[in-house]
Amino acid sequence: MKTTWDYTELATAYLKRPDYAESAIQWLIATAGVRPGDAVCDVGAGVGHLTRMLCKQGLCVTAVEPNDAMRALGIDHTDSNVQWFEGTGEQTGQPANTFRLVTFGSSFNVTDRQQALKESHRLLQPGGWFACMWNHRDLQDPVQAEIEAIIRREIPGYDYGTRRQDQTAVIEESGLFGKVEYCEGRVIHHQFVHDVVEAWRSHATLERQAGDKFTGIVDAIEAYLQDLGVSELEIPYETRLWAAPVLK
Numbered sequence: 001m002k003t004t005w006d007y008t009e010l011a012t013a014y015l016k017r018p019d020y021a022e023s024a025i026q027w028l029i030a031t032a033g034v035r036p037g038d039a040v041c042d043v044g045a046g047v048g049h050l051t052r053m054l055c056k057q058g059l060c061v062t063a064v065e066p067n068d069a070m071r072a073l074g075i076d077h078t079d080s081n082v083q084w085f086e087g088t089g090e091q092t093g094q095p096a097n098t099f100r101l102v103t104f105g106s107s108f109n110v111t112d113r114q115q116a117l118k119e120s121h122r123l124l125q126p127g128g129w130f131a132c133m134w135n136h137r138d139l140q141d142p143v144q145a146e147i148e149a150i151i152r153r154e155i156p157g158y159d160y161g162t163r164r165q166d167q168t169a170v171i172e173e174s175g176l177f178g179k180v181e182y183c184e185g186r187v188i189h190h191q192f193v194h195d196v197v198e199a200w201r202s203h204a205t206l207e208r209q210a211g212d213k214f215t216g217i218v219d220a221i222e223a224y225l226q227d228l229g230v231s232e233l234e235i236p237y238e239t240r241l242w243a244a245p246v247l248k
Contacts, residue, residue, distance in 0.1 A: 024184070028101075032245075036058025037058065038100040043107060045070075063085070090115040101130075102131070104132040105133055109163040113162070121176040131244075132167055133239055143225075190235075191235055196235070
């Protein structure tokens with residue numbers, strides 16, 4: 001399926017991205033009151049990072065992903081009992097009033113968020129919950145701070161878009177959900193330097209904003225990381241998660 005954001009060339013690189021913080025997922029499970037066997041729809045499931053974590057909780061996961069390459073890798077890297085479907089956050093193609101939990105892992109920001117909230121409301125059973133989350137690099141970490149400085153020397157107005165914004169007001173604006181709850185969790189991701197560089201070479205947000213400066217920026221990041229004299233990095237991430245109960 002073709003969408004505005006095409007991740008076909010980035011799919012393999014996404015396999016090496018970090019999982020979400022286990023503490024944040026446990027918080028979501030407890031807050032939403034979901035139990036083993038409950039039906040969950042993971043929307044914009046990508047290559048299955050969040051899908052796998054939800055499966056480990058004993059939940060019955062339906063994964064919806066528009067990109068063919070991402071979905072194929074997700075199928076290969078999740079349990080056979082996960083059902084995968086082509087669809088978007090605005091039109092999942094799933095039946096109404098079916099799920100106890102609808103999740104968006106690093107995908108809510110690439111949707112029309114109000115339409116995605118309407119679709120989530122349609123999918124959820126009474127008493128169900130909506131959740132969206134992202135992993136953010138800790139920009140206070142010295143290595144990540146220097147990478148950020150390299151980028152901003154070339155793109156002073158570099159913008160992460162809605163993914164680093166507080167989602168509370170957007171969820172409240174829909175009028176479809178109750179009190180929005182928020183959680184943070186920390187995760188340390190171990191990654192080889194060459195994989196870090198390859199991840200930056202497939203960084204769609206940076207490429208779009210950098211234009212013809214993109215290759216030079218990534219080369220500068222690579223040179224900096226190689227000068228560190230290490231083969232592997234510990235990259236601190238913070239999982240930021242918003243959740244709200246459906247109003248029906």
